[in-house]
Amino acid sequence: MSVDSPKRFNIWTPLTFSVILILGILIGFQLNKYLSNKRPISNAIERNDRLEEIIDIVNARYVDSVNADSLYEDAVTGILKHLDPHTVYIPARDMTSVTEDLEGNFKGIGVEFYILNDTPMITSVLKNGPSADAGVQTGDKILKVNDSSVIGITSDGIISKLRGIEGSIVKLSLLRPSENRLLEAKVKRGVIPIFSVESSYMIDPVTGYIRINRFSATTYREFMKALNALLGQGMKQLILDLRQNPGGYLDAATAIADEFIGDNKLLVYTQGRASDKEKYMAGQKGKFEKGRLAILVDEGSASASEILAGAVQDWDRGVVIGRRTYGKGLVQEQFELGDGSALRLTVARYYTPSGRSIQRPYDKGREVYEEDFENRFHNGSLNGPDTLGPADTIRYFTEEKHRIVYGGGGIKPDIITPYESSPLAAELYELLSSPALSNTVYEYYSRNSKEMSVYTSFSQFDASFTITPQLMTALKTNLGKEHAAQVAKVWNDNKALDFIRQRARAIIARMLFRSNGYYQQINKTDNVILRALGILRGKEYTAIVGG
Numbered sequence: 001m002s003v004d005s006p007k008r009f010n011i012w013t014p015l016t017f018s019v020i021l022i023l024g025i026l027i028g029f030q031l032n033k034y035l036s037n038k039r040p041i042s043n044a045i046e047r048n049d050r051l052e053e054i055i056d057i058v059n060a061r062y063v064d065s066v067n068a069d070s071l072y073e074d075a076v077t078g079i080l081k082h083l084d085p086h087t088v089y090i091p092a093r094d095m096t097s098v099t100e101d102l103e104g105n106f107k108g109i110g111v112e113f114y115i116l117n118d119t120p121m122i123t124s125v126l127k128n129g130p131s132a133d134a135g136v137q138t139g140d141k142i143l144k145v146n147d148s149s150v151i152g153i154t155s156d157g158i159i160s161k162l163r164g165i166e167g168s169i170v171k172l173s174l175l176r177p178s179e180n181r182l183l184e185a186k187v188k189r190g191v192i193p194i195f196s197v198e199s200s201y202m203i204d205p206v207t208g209y210i211r212i213n214r215f216s217a218t219t220y221r222e223f224m225k226a227l228n229a230l231l232g233q234g235m236k237q238l239i240l241d242l243r244q245n246p247g248g249y250l251d252a253a254t255a256i257a258d259e260f261i262g263d264n265k266l267l268v269y270t271q272g273r274a275s276d277k278e279k280y281m282a283g284q285k286g287k288f289e290k291g292r293l294a295i296l297v298d299e300g301s302a303s304a305s306e307i308l309a310g311a312v313q314d315w316d317r318g319v320v321i322g323r324r325t326y327g328k329g330l331v332q333e334q335f336e337l338g339d340g341s342a343l344r345l346t347v348a349r350y351y352t353p354s355g356r357s358i359q360r361p362y363d364k365g366r367e368v369y370e371e372d373f374e375n376r377f378h379n380g381s382l383n384g385p386d387t388l389g390p391a392d393t394i395r396y397f398t399e400e401k402h403r404i405v406y407g408g409g410g411i412k413p414d415i416i417t418p419y420e421s422s423p424l425a426a427e428l429y430e431l432l433s434s435p436a437l438s439n440t441v442y443e444y445y446s447r448n449s450k451e452m453s454v455y456t457s458f459s460q461f462d463a464s465f466t467i468t469p470q471l472m473t474a475l476k477t478n479l480g481k482e483h484a485a486q487v488a489k490v491w492n493d494n495k496a497l498d499f500i501r502q503r504a505r506a507i508i509a510r511m512l513f514r515s516n517g518y519y520q521q522i523n524k525t526d527n528v529i530l531r532a533l534g535i536l537r538g539k540e541y542t543a544i545v546g547g
Helices: 005-035 041-061 068-080 092-103 155-162 219-232 250-260 304-314 366-370 372-378 425-432 435-447 458-464 469-482 484-490 494-525 527-537 540-545
Strands: 088-090 105-108 111-116 119-125 141-145 169-176 181-188 190-193 197-202 207-212 237-241 266-272 275-281 292-297 319-322 330-336 342-351 394-397 404-407
Touching: 041 068, 068 088, 088 092, 092 105, 111 155, 111 435, 119 435, 119 494, 141 155, 197 219, 197 494, 207 219, 207 494, 207 527, 219 250, 237 527, 250 266, 250 304, 266 304, 275 342, 292 304, 292 527, 304 319, 319 527, 319 540, 366 372, 425 484, 425 494, 435 469, 435 494, 458 494, 469 484, 469 494, 484 494, 494 527, 527 540
Parallel strands: 207 237, 237 292, 292 319
Antiparallel strands: 088 342, 105 190, 111 119, 119 141, 141 169, 169 181, 197 207, 266 275, 266 342, 330 342, 394 404
């Protein structure tokens, strides 16, 4: 053994050194390749130390006391201002609410409320939810939460008191104006859904309506439940309302698009400087690949809404109706940070099946970018023909009929429906959006909630409920306190008064039947809905997309 050992050492030593040398070269090559796109670590440390040093000096020597966390947030915000408008920093304190909206639920007691004359009034109670089980009713006013008065509280304040740990108990002191009595309720907090499908119903014997307010983790499941219910009622054509839908999860939008578009067709693709091209294809037999389809959009429809509308338009699958969309063609990825905050960073652009990016320019800064709606209002493109012309965009063609479509400024609808304009439009809009209108109707319901309980379905409500002269008198009086000139003009115009009656009916319908009741009522006079119905029922649909 002792004689053979030196020989074995002499044989293996060169081979071992050779292997180590080769591995070292390979590792060095890969490390150099990895670091070629990185800042030197000394620079990263130096820059981080510089920021830390500045904040430490300010914190120690500045003339007034400062909040170090705020300085960090301001520093991050300053960095992000040099990027696109949709790259944002989310502080840890805001993460819960942001996550709840996208995940589709929160822990609470299952009520909606409105601050009426400094007092929270319950405007809706979730059916079979915690508050309903505890006997809480729509129209009840909340006076105390766990023995703490909530008179004069803000909306955020009451939310923080009502939400909490699942299974915990919250005690409510309530006033029920319709019975003129005080009562207490102990409510056990539970998981409360945040519905993204706000409304679904049959407008007529063959036309269904679905409204989606965001694309969350539960949207596709909610949509399929609504779609199947409408198909079961004989639906042959569908109006999908995406107005004021700011977007959300891309997967939810493509899953719904897959229900309309088949044959393994491209729905959207994403690509970025550091992100490979990723295609989203139609992969399953959709439930509504046949049948007339109208997609409603407006200047508030963004991101995932534009992906869905763009896919339908590019494949000539349906008609897009409304006003030009927001124009957000960027994809964000969320990076969780150590303190519980997050960075939502733009990592790619998305492109519709025809290859167009609908992202509008942001090279003039965030302020100009955010003023787009106001500029469109002033230049007349919201209440007249859309001013976005070929000179401002890039021309593309749809996949089936080779119609011209444009990229670079949002989805331009096939049919433009501007805001209604009339001699009293400005005055009427001011009254319809006034808190005095909502306050008056909520107070009326609160005092008469017992009588309202006879309405068990929207069809029954629609057939028999009327706005009383007493309510109209109260509306005129309360609106007149802040809008005397507008009231003087509107109250002499029967058509304008009909809009006010419809809005009052819609608010009451929401309290009785939640959002579904509101939209069933308000859609009766919605010019975009009426235009969509006309197109779906007539030859204009065939002229646009065929079928």
